[in-house]
Amino acid sequence: xxxxxxxxxxxNSNRDVYVIIPAYNEGAVLGxxxxxxxxxxxxxxxxxxxxxxxxxxxxxxxxxHYLRHLTNLGQGAALQTGTxxxxxxxxxxxxxxxxxxxxxxxxIARMIEPIRKQECDVTLGSRFLDPEDRKLVPVEKQMVLxxxxxxxxxxxxxxxxxxxxxxxxxxxxxxxxxxxxENGFAHATEILxxxxxxxxxxxxxxxxxxxxxxxxxxxxxVWNSINIVFDLVARKxxx
Amino acid sequence: xxxxxxxxxxxxxxxxILGSIAFRSKLAYRLLAAFLFLSASLCVIFPGITSDLxxxxxxxxxxxxxxxxxxxxxxxxxxxxYLKERRLDRRITxxxxxxxxxxxxxxxxxxxxxxxxxQTTSNDKSLALSATAGRx
Numbered sequence: 001x002x003x004x005x006x007x008x009x010x011x012n013s014n015r016d017v018y019v020i021i022p023a024y025n026e027g028a029v030l031g032x033x034x035x036x037x038x039x040x041x042x043x044x045x046x047x048x049x050x051x052x053x054x055x056x057x058x059x060x061x062x063x064x065h066y067l068r069h070l071t072n073l074g075q076g077a078a079l080q081t082g083t084x085x086x087x088x089x090x091x092x093x094x095x096x097x098x099x100x101x102x103x104x105x106x107x108i109a110r111m112i113e114p115i116r117k118q119e120c121d122v123t124l125g126s127r128f129l130d131p132e133d134r135k136l137v138p139v140e141k142q143m144v145l146x147x148x149x150x151x152x153x154x155x156x157x158x159x160x161x162x163x164x165x166x167x168x169x170x171x172x173x174x175x176x177x178x179x180x181x182e183n184g185f186a187h188a189t190e191i192l193x194x195x196x197x198x199x200x201x202x203x204x205x206x207x208x209x210x211x212x213x214x215x216x217x218x219x220x221x222v223w224n225s226i227n228i229v230f231d232l233v234a235r236k237x238x239x
Numbered sequence: 240x241x242x243x244x245x246x247x248x249x250x251x252x253x254x255x256i257l258g259s260i261a262f263r264s265k266l267a268y269r270l271l272a273a274f275l276f277l278s279a280s281l282c283v284i285f286p287g288i289t290s291d292l293x294x295x296x297x298x299x300x301x302x303x304x305x306x307x308x309x310x311x312x313x314x315x316x317x318x319x320x321y322l323k324e325r326r327l328d329r330r331i332t333x334x335x336x337x338x339x340x341x342x343x344x345x346x347x348x349x350x351x352x353x354x355x356x357x358q359t360t361s362n363d364k365s366l367a368l369s370a371t372a373g374r375x
Contacts, residue, residue: 047339056346063347067339075330081336085343183332 006213014041019111020082022075023099030099031058037105038063042095047078065089076187080180093148094175096168100232102209103167111169111205121174121200124160125167125207131209144225145213151197156192160204164188164228167207174200186231244283251279 009137017040023030037044044064048055050072059066062236067085068076079096086094093112103125107213111123127133127145138144145162152163164185170178182190195202255276262268282289283303289301298304 056344056349059346060349063345063348066346068342068343069335069339071331071335073335077332077336081339084336088340126300181329183328 015043016090017042017095017108018082018086018089018091018093019095019097019108020042020079021046021097021099022049022078022082023047023055023073024072024078024090025051025053026055026099027053028058030055031062033097033099033101034059034062034095035066036101037084037097040105040108042108043084043086043089043091046099047082049073049075049078057089057218058188074183075185076180076190077183083170083180084176087172091175092172094170094172096166096170098166102154102211104208104210107167107205108169109208111167111207112136114203114205115169115171119201120203121171122178122195122202123169123205124162124202125165126160126162126204127165127207127209128161129204129206133206136209138209138211148225151229151232152189152192155189155236156196158196160192162204163192165207165209182235184228184231186228186235189228189232190205240284247283248280251276251283
C-alpha cells in the first residue's frame, strides 16, 4: 500500500486540516475519493452514516479516521459527528467534502487559504462565481439551484450565488459555534442561518464540480429540494 | 338511565384514565382529563346541554360542536406527538453520535481482509505442502 508510506514522508502542515466525508451506501467510489485526498496530507475523517455494508471495507489500510453511525441519520448529522470528532482531535480547520467525487481535492487549498490568513471564519464553495464552472452545471440543475438561492434567502436572509454546494471550510472557532441539528439536507440552510446569527465572517470561493454519472444519480433531485423546503418550514414553525 | 348512557360514561372514564397515564408527569393535563371526564359525563346524563351550548356559540347542533372540539383535540395531540418525536429523534442522534465518536478507528493499521485471507490460504498451502513433503 504505497499511500501509507507517502503520507508519512509528507510535511505535517496539513495535519490540522480535517476533511469530513459523510458516506451513505457510496460503495467503491468512496475509496477513490479518499485515495485522491491522501497525497495532500490532510487528516481524513469518514463518517459512515449507517451504510448497509460498512464503508470501512473500502478503506482498510488507508490513513483515515473511520466513524460509523449505528443507524442512518442523514448527511447533516454525519457532518456534525465528524466535526465534533475533528474538534476533539484539535483540528484548526474543518472541511466538509462530498464522498461521491464531485469535489476536487486540489481545491481544498483554495478553500482554507482565507481562513489561514484570518480573512474570514467560513468559506463556501460556489459553482456560479466562475463562468467556466457554471458551464459544467446542467441547465435543469442550474434552475433548481437558483431556486435554492431564493429559498435560502427567504429562510436565512443570506444571499449567496450557490447553496447546497456542500463544499465548505470552517475555522476551529466557527466549527465550534455551528452545531447542526438538521439531520437531513436542510443543514445547508441551517448553517447559513447560524452564520447570520453569530456574525461569523464568510466568503464564497469559486469551485469546480465534476459531474459524473455516479454523482448525478446520487445527487439531490428536484423532488428532494421540495422536501428540503418542507423541512425548513417545519423548522421555522416547530422551534 | 338508558343503557347507552352507561356505556358512554364508562368510555369517558376509560379515556380519562388513559389520559392520566399518558401524562403521568404533568398535573395540568391530568386535571384537564378529569375536567373533560366530568363535563362529558354531564353531557351524557343531560343530553340537552350540548345543544344549548352549541346554540349559544352559533353552532347548529350539539353533535356538530362536539365534532369541532374533537377536531381541535386531534390536532393538538398530533402536534404534541410530533414535538415528542422530534425530541426522541434528537436523543437518538446524540446517542448515535456519542457511540460513533467513542468507537472511532484509524484504519491505516488495519489490514485489508482480502489480503489477510490470501496470506492465510497461502500459509495453509505451504503448510500442507511441507506436510506432504515430510510424509514423502
